[in-house]
Amino acid sequence: PSFGFLFDIDGVLVRGRTPIPAARTAFQKLVNPQGQFLVPVVFVTNAGDCLRQKKADQLSHLLGVPISQDQVMMSHSPLRMFKRYHEKCVLVSGQGPLLDIAQDLGFCQPITIDTLREKRPLLDAVDHDRRPSVLTFHDCSVPVVLTAVVLFGEPVRWETSLQLIIDVLLTSGYPGNPYGQENYPHIPVLACNMDLMWVAEAQSPRFGHGTFMVCLENIYKKITGKDLKYEALVGKPSRLTYQYAEHLIRAQALQRSWEQPIQTLYAVGDNLMTDVYGANLWENELASAAAAHCRSVLVCTGVYSPHSEVPLPARDSVTENVFHGHRDFTFEPGLVEPDHIVPDVDAAVDLVFQLENFAP
Secondary structure, three states, rough: EEEEEOOEOOOEEEEOOOOOOHHHHHHOOOOOOOEHHHHHHEOOOOOOOOOOHHHHHHHHHHHHHOHHHHEEEEEOHHHOOOOHHOOEEEEEEEOOHHHHHHHHHHHEEEHHHHHHHHHHHHOOOOHHHOOOOOOHHHHHHHHOOEEEEEEOOOOOOOHHHHHHHHHHHHHOOEEEEOOOOOOOOOOOOEEEEOOOOEOOOOOOOOOHHHHHHHHHHHHEEEEEOOOOOOOEEEEEOOOOHHHHHHHHHHHHEEEEEEEEOOOOOEEEEEEHHHHHHHHHHHHHHHHOOOEEEEEEEEOOOOOOOOOOOOOOOOOOOOHHHHOOOOOOOOOOOHHHHHOOOOOHHHHHHHHHHHHHOOOO
């Protein structure tokens, strides 16, 4: 094969915990009778609440084909490359086994929001029922010095995470101290997954980590009058994520001894502002990369609906459309125009096989 697939998961293969029927049909076409993939496949998800192996196991069960963790790319996977932060004490926010995720990525001294809350019990004051009734000297004396904040995904208790992250930023990493006057720019913030919304079983999209980031950014600016700055934004639609995904595609081809170079990547997703935007952004940057093309294939089983009242943004109506992408990504109409629109992932696989004249 001279092409590879980059599959989104939520809205393409599943809705919440419910499989999309077309997914298993599609993947039966992608493997031989021994269960080996006929083309290189990487799953590129903006989820960040588990380890790659767990996601691979879930996909194997869902799709009925063996998936390895080397085929899975979580939103936080590119943070493996940010080695300059791995030895530092960092605050991590999100859900799932946060310490396991952070340590798997290379972070040696991660501290969770819950741990910080235990060490600084006076800071979390919104929920009156969770305020400490008795304060001991030990509670307030544990030293906490943080040098960076890592946002893996949306947390459960937004008010707690928003409060404590703001405390860390406004005290230069010494939460519990008075807010400082000269602490801008603040300590580094690394964020994964900018999705404003995602789809589960509900009929309408649900808040994603991008919505949490909107809250954090606006609270920080409301308090300080200055913009919150990110040291890194990873996950779709960032270029770094697609570079990393292409690396995984080529590693698969090399492992299978496929000598024909990979000429085209097909990014199959359900979200204009992440899957399509990211693929098109990467396509524009491919002049210096190894792959020749990155094509976006939009499915109608997730965030995007062909029956939505909000149309695909057109080049002559930029001001009439709402941009759901992240604040730090500029809106260019051409970046949210998919190369192809299909009903579901099974139709996406059929289309690509037809375009590539590929007969399994």
